[in-house]
Amino acid sequence: MSRQDNNSLLIKGGHLIDPAAKINAPMDILLRDGRVAEIAPPKKVRGGCDEKFDARGLIVSPGFIDLHVHLREPGQSYKETIATGTAAAAAGGFTSVCTMPNTVPVVDTDAWVTWLRRPERGAVVNVFPVAAATRASRGHSLTDFAALQRAGAAAVTDDGKPILDDEIMLAALRLGAELNLPIVQHAEDTHLTEHCSMHGGPTSFRLGLRGMPTAAEAAIVDRDISFAQQIRESRLHVAHLSTSDALKAVRRGKRARARVTCEVTPHHFTLLDSDVGEYDTNCKMNPPLRSASDREAILVALADGTIDAIATDHAPHAAHEKQVEFERAAFGITGLETALALAITKLHHEHKIPLMRLVELLTAGPARVFDLRSRGSLQRGNFADVTIFDPKKRWTFEVSKSRSLSRNTPFDGWQFTGKVAATIVGGKIVYRAD
């Protein structure tokens, strides 16, 4: 390696929060050759370094992991690319992102999984593809889980659509159990949500929009958890959980010691169905924004440990796909650059969830869900993925400055407390705030 290629970095003066290692104290951290070399109390690191990062007044955390992003490649690079999407991830403090397979074509072969991981894609953070669970995500026949896993798939899902067929879901869980591969479910009984564009409640009634009942999500989560309990060692992950009833099912599964995990999005712990206001398509996503009681249940479950991870469901869309009639508008919003700010502003400052728990939801929690080895914690020898943030910094999010190719966020102009200061992937600084 050439001399200019700095391969060691000392992060000094910061306060380390590493939930998996149970550390919540001032620590200096030495990164070398892409790994964590040393962790020691302030000024006690012994090894030398090529470069230093002054983290005084900042929180140092294991790199954030997002279990659920849509980076739109292959096929829809007008919405986002791996390069632009991972740049947005870096700006949001995420050092690893798990990409959903509902691209064009669907990522349902090992060749596409390999394609996603190639250096030519220009990723600036780690990309863990989640592959399709069924061919073309049509729900009829399972993909080759073993081949997908060998190529690097972290899990399988038909995200965007549910795996509705009982036999297919059972078969997926069985095969997943053999391979120790999580099955990620987009829980939506689509028989109950046909023609629906938002949550069913007073707002949808007022706006004259067909509403999705909460039962459409809860029914599938209920069923899947019963299946997971039947199949030893099967792993079920509930994507973007949004309802109080689905949480009840997850609690039941966890009590019964089923290997069930779940994630929630920042928009579901922040916004309500009423925020759709007068047909704001930046508040249209699936699952939809829910009622106050659903959000309340999510806040409780984030605090008490029922929820394993915060995941963004970053879903970029072009302007012409959003500036249309509400019912015709694409589902989904971007989320990578606002996730930490929403978590700190809403969960920590407003709802008093400790930073330790919040960091767990962004690091150790998601690392466990997909078994991302040597990530989610900064123990010696682990990958040198680090996120450094200022939990007190006040700032305003301006979508015009977003690194994403798309602009579909409801948070433009929002004032936040808590901002990413730097993002380090494999020991290299990939994002630094101005």
Add this chain to the structure above:
Amino acid sequence: MLAPSNSPARGSLLDIEHLEDKEILSLLQLARRMNPLKPRPLLRNKRIILLFYEPSTRTRSSFEIAAKSLGAITTLVQSSGSSIEKGESLLDTGYTLRAVGADAIVIRHPSAGAPHLMAKHLDIPVINAGDGMHEHPSQALLDAFTILEHKKSLKGLQVAIIGDIVHSRVARSACHLLTRFGIKITLCGPQEFVPEVAATLAPGLRITRHLEEAVRGADVVMLLRVQKERLAGQKIALQDYIAHYQMTAARLHLAKRDAIVMHPGPIIRGLELTSEVADSPQSAIMDEVSNGVPVRMAILARALGRAK
């Protein structure tokens, strides 16, 4: 291309929900001074586009006659036979009509919120002539106008709205307007048509499943059509509906003796009402149609700043 202005142009009429009480009253007052038989050239040379993405008889013809009675030039654009068929977006159609020289756009659209989208991006008034299941503001205004022809005031009246509320933009607009002026509304129909959530639309709405309860003592009985085109897979047994909810002469007897029967049309005789009721002296259904013209004259005059 016009920059998004975000707030609708002055004179737009998107819904009743956000229309102030005093604007409602002034529109009703203005409508009373409008008479299609005595045309007033208030809108001479103004170009009004009637943009209709859904079939319509009453609303379209009465907007057109209203506009022409005020001296405006009207052009009808329908989804079939226009670039809409070729896949042009709603906003591009709006920009195009603006560029052609439209001074106002009257829009009927199957998607709720379509007029709001257009108004957010255009600098000319947009008038909602019915958007999906959302609102039909000109209908609510002409309904209030019609009630006031028959009753001294709105305050204290009892109105029964019977039928397919969930799919009805007429019902939503009527609920917003009438409850604001002290009318007590009872919504009546089966669960599929009148879900419990309907009561959250406006303060003081009551729901009953029993027609007799809704009609007893009512001053106004408003009937709605069963909207087969919006049922989207719902299975409603029409025979059951007729048995429980069809307005018959006998059932109408439960209402006040001077009660009026209203219906936004089109009526389906033998389904939501019998011919006897439709043609009875208590029926104000044709009054509603006639009143549509002066009310829409008022709406257009206001839209183009000629509310004299």
